[in-house]
Amino acid sequence: MVLLGGLAGAQDVLPGCGADGEPSGAEPKMPSDPDPTDTGAPGPGAAVPAVTPERVLAALALLVPIVAMLWVPSYNKNDPALAGIPFFYWYQLLWVPAxxxxxxxxxxxxNRDEKARKAARNGGAR
Amino acid sequence: MKDVNVPALVVFVLFFALVTVMGFLASRWRRAGDAAHLDEWGLGGRSFGTWVTWFLLGGDLYTAYTFIAVPALVYATGAGGFFAVPYTIIAYLLVFLFLPRLWSVSRVHGYVTPADFVRGRYGSRPLSLVIALTGILATMPYIALQLVGIQAVLDVLGVGGGENANWFVKDLPLFIAFGVLAAYTYSSGLRAPALIAFVKDALVYIVIIVAVIYIPIRLGGYGHIFDTVSEHFKQAPKAGGMTLTDDNKKWTYATLGLGSAMALFMYPHSVTGVLASKSRNTVRRNMAIMPAYSLMLGLLALLGFMALAAGIGKGDKGFNPQLSVPQLFANMFPDWFTGVAFAAIGIGALVPAAIMSIAAANLFTRNVYKEWLKPAATSADETRVAKLVSLLVKVGALVFVLGMDKQAAINLQLLGGLWILQTFVAIVAGLFTRWFHHWALFAGWAAGMVYGTWQAYNISNPKTTHFGGNAAEIPGIGHLGYIGLTAFALNLVVAVALTLVLRAVKAPVGPDETRPADYSAEAGDDELKNAPEPVAAH
Structure with missing residues (x-):
C-alpha cells in the first residue's frame, strides 16, 4: 500500500523533494487565507495542510473495495446463490458497481479538496 | 474444416468496411493546427473529453484477446479465471491515486510517454531508456495476440482455409485486415482508433447484453448452467472448480488480481489513452465510469460457463478453449447476429492494436530516436519517424504470429505483464517523491526482470516445458503467487536498500526538471501558461 501514503500529498510534505533547491513560485506561503473553507487548516496562515479530512476519506473510499477484493476467503463459497448464480460470482460482480x-x-x-487548495493559493498570491 | 458461414461473413465484412472508412476520415475529426507535431498524431492533440476518453480507454484496455482469453480461462479452470473481475475493480481504484499526477506533469512538460517523465524527473538517460524498451518489449506480443483474436474468429467463420490450403490463402484475410489497419493508423494517428472505438464499444455492449440474456434462455436458465458446470468440474476436479479449492489457488487469485491491476496502467497504450485526455479531471472522472466495462468483462467471463453448459468442445480432446466463445456464438445465435458478434471481436482487435502500435512508436521516437540517435530532431521529424515505426511494429507482430507458435505469443504476453510491472516503482514512486536514487531504481528494475523471467522459465505445464504459467511459490510465504508481483516486491526492496546506501555515500543525483506544483496542475492553471502548446489553441 505504498500508494496510499502518496495520496496524502507526499510531495507537499517531503522536504527533500525539491532537493536541488529552486523554490517554486507556485506554492506561495502567504499568511492571509481569506477562504480556509471547511478544511480546518490548523496552521496559522499556512496553506491547506497535506493531510486533510477530504484526502483521508478519499483514501479510505478507495481502499475499501481493494481490501474486499483481496480478501478472497470472504467470498470463496457457493452459498447463498442468487437466481442460480453461486455467491462467488454474483458477489464479485456486485462489487463492480459498488x-x-x-x-x-x-x-x-x-475535487472539494483541490478547490480549497486553489482558493488558498490564489488568495495568497493576490 | 467447415463450410463458410456466408450471412455471418457478409455482416462481418460490412462492419469492417464501415470502420475502415471511419478510420481514414478520422484524420479530419477535431483536426488542430499543427499536424506535423507528435502530439497531434500520437496523442490526438491532447484534446479528448470525458466521453471520448471513456470510449477510447474502453476500446484500448478491453482487447479482442481479452474477449477470447478470459472466458477461455473460465471455460478451462472455472473460478480461477474469474480473477479478471477483482483485477479490473482494483485497477481503477489504484490508478485514481497517481494517473492525475502523471497527466498534470506530462501536460506541463509536454511528455508523450512514461519514459519521458522518468527522463525529466530523474535526469537519467539509461533509466529512461530501459523504461522505454520494457514498454516496447511488453507491447509487441500484445499486438500479436490481437491477431490471434482475429484468427480465432476467422477460423470459426470458416475462412481460415483448410489444413491443405497454402499459407498465403489461409492468412489472406489477416493480411487484408492488418494492411487496412496499418494504413489508417499511419494517416490518422490516435484519432482513428478513438473514432472507431465508438463502434467497437457499442457493438461489444450490444453483443454481451444479448448474449447474457438470450443464451441462458436457450440453455435453460442460469441455475441450469451452473448446475451443469458444477457437475462438469466434479468429474474433472483437476481442471478447476466452482470455487477456489485450496490456499494456493486463493493466493494466486489475489496476487494475480493485484499484480495485473498494478501493471495495467504501466502499459504504454494505457498511458497514451490517458495523456490524450484534455484535463486532469477528465482522467479522474473516467476512473469512476470505467467500471462499466468491468461489469461487461464479468458477464463475458460467464460466457465460458455457458460454453461448457452448451457442450462446446465436449469429447474433443484437442479442443482449443480459445475457440469456446466464438463457437458458442456461432452455435447459439442466428447467422446474421453471429456476424455482428464476430465484428465486435474483430474490431475489438483493431482498436487496441492501433493504439498499441502508436504507443510503441511514440516510445521509440521520443526515447530512442530523439534521445540517442538524433537529438536535433524537429517535431516534424518525430512525427515522420513515429508513423514509420508504427508500420514496422505491426509488420513485426504479423511476422511473429505467422512465423511462431501461438503458444509463444501467449507466453510472451504473460511475460509482458510481468516485465511492464517492473517499471512501476520508477514511474509511480517518481510521481510522489524524488527520494529514490536513479541507480537504485535501475538495479531494482534489473532484479525484477531477471528474477521474474527466470521464475517463469522454470514453470512447465502439459503443453510447454517453459513459461507454462504465471504463478510460483512466493519465498517466505510458501504459497503459489503471481510471479510478477513477487518480482515487483524484490524490485522495490532492492530500490529502497540501494537508495539508502547511495544516499549515505552521497552519490550524485541527476537534475529534476519538475516542480511540486507541476503534479497538481489542471488545464487552465498558471503552470500551463508556459507549457508546450501544440494543442489546438482555440
Missing amino acids: SAVFTVAAYLLI
Whole structure:
C-alpha cells in the first residue's frame, strides 16, 4: 500500500523533494487565507495542510473495495446463490458497481479538496 | 474444416468496411493546427473529453484477446479465471491515486510517454531508456495476440482455409485486415482508433447484453448452467472448480488480481489513452465510469460457463478453449447476429492494436530516436519517424504470429505483464517523491526482470516445458503467487536498500526538471501558461 501514503500529498510534505533547491513560485506561503473553507487548516496562515479530512476519506473510499477484493476467503463459497448464480460470482460482480460508487465519492472529496487548495493559493498570491 | 458461414461473413465484412472508412476520415475529426507535431498524431492533440476518453480507454484496455482469453480461462479452470473481475475493480481504484499526477506533469512538460517523465524527473538517460524498451518489449506480443483474436474468429467463420490450403490463402484475410489497419493508423494517428472505438464499444455492449440474456434462455436458465458446470468440474476436479479449492489457488487469485491491476496502467497504450485526455479531471472522472466495462468483462467471463453448459468442445480432446466463445456464438445465435458478434471481436482487435502500435512508436521516437540517435530532431521529424515505426511494429507482430507458435505469443504476453510491472516503482514512486536514487531504481528494475523471467522459465505445464504459467511459490510465504508481483516486491526492496546506501555515500543525483506544483496542475492553471502548446489553441 505504498500508494496510499502518496495520496496524502507526499510531495507537499517531503522536504527533500525539491532537493536541488529552486523554490517554486507556485506554492506561495502567504499568511492571509481569506477562504480556509471547511478544511480546518490548523496552521496559522499556512496553506491547506497535506493531510486533510477530504484526502483521508478519499483514501479510505478507495481502499475499501481493494481490501474486499483481496480478501478472497470472504467470498470463496457457493452459498447463498442468487437466481442460480453461486455467491462467488454474483458477489464479485456486485462489487463492480459498488467500486464505482466509492470512486465517485473519492472524486467528489478530492475535487472539494483541490478547490480549497486553489482558493488558498490564489488568495495568497493576490 | 467447415463450410463458410456466408450471412455471418457478409455482416462481418460490412462492419469492417464501415470502420475502415471511419478510420481514414478520422484524420479530419477535431483536426488542430499543427499536424506535423507528435502530439497531434500520437496523442490526438491532447484534446479528448470525458466521453471520448471513456470510449477510447474502453476500446484500448478491453482487447479482442481479452474477449477470447478470459472466458477461455473460465471455460478451462472455472473460478480461477474469474480473477479478471477483482483485477479490473482494483485497477481503477489504484490508478485514481497517481494517473492525475502523471497527466498534470506530462501536460506541463509536454511528455508523450512514461519514459519521458522518468527522463525529466530523474535526469537519467539509461533509466529512461530501459523504461522505454520494457514498454516496447511488453507491447509487441500484445499486438500479436490481437491477431490471434482475429484468427480465432476467422477460423470459426470458416475462412481460415483448410489444413491443405497454402499459407498465403489461409492468412489472406489477416493480411487484408492488418494492411487496412496499418494504413489508417499511419494517416490518422490516435484519432482513428478513438473514432472507431465508438463502434467497437457499442457493438461489444450490444453483443454481451444479448448474449447474457438470450443464451441462458436457450440453455435453460442460469441455475441450469451452473448446475451443469458444477457437475462438469466434479468429474474433472483437476481442471478447476466452482470455487477456489485450496490456499494456493486463493493466493494466486489475489496476487494475480493485484499484480495485473498494478501493471495495467504501466502499459504504454494505457498511458497514451490517458495523456490524450484534455484535463486532469477528465482522467479522474473516467476512473469512476470505467467500471462499466468491468461489469461487461464479468458477464463475458460467464460466457465460458455457458460454453461448457452448451457442450462446446465436449469429447474433443484437442479442443482449443480459445475457440469456446466464438463457437458458442456461432452455435447459439442466428447467422446474421453471429456476424455482428464476430465484428465486435474483430474490431475489438483493431482498436487496441492501433493504439498499441502508436504507443510503441511514440516510445521509440521520443526515447530512442530523439534521445540517442538524433537529438536535433524537429517535431516534424518525430512525427515522420513515429508513423514509420508504427508500420514496422505491426509488420513485426504479423511476422511473429505467422512465423511462431501461438503458444509463444501467449507466453510472451504473460511475460509482458510481468516485465511492464517492473517499471512501476520508477514511474509511480517518481510521481510522489524524488527520494529514490536513479541507480537504485535501475538495479531494482534489473532484479525484477531477471528474477521474474527466470521464475517463469522454470514453470512447465502439459503443453510447454517453459513459461507454462504465471504463478510460483512466493519465498517466505510458501504459497503459489503471481510471479510478477513477487518480482515487483524484490524490485522495490532492492530500490529502497540501494537508495539508502547511495544516499549515505552521497552519490550524485541527476537534475529534476519538475516542480511540486507541476503534479497538481489542471488545464487552465498558471503552470500551463508556459507549457508546450501544440494543442489546438482555440
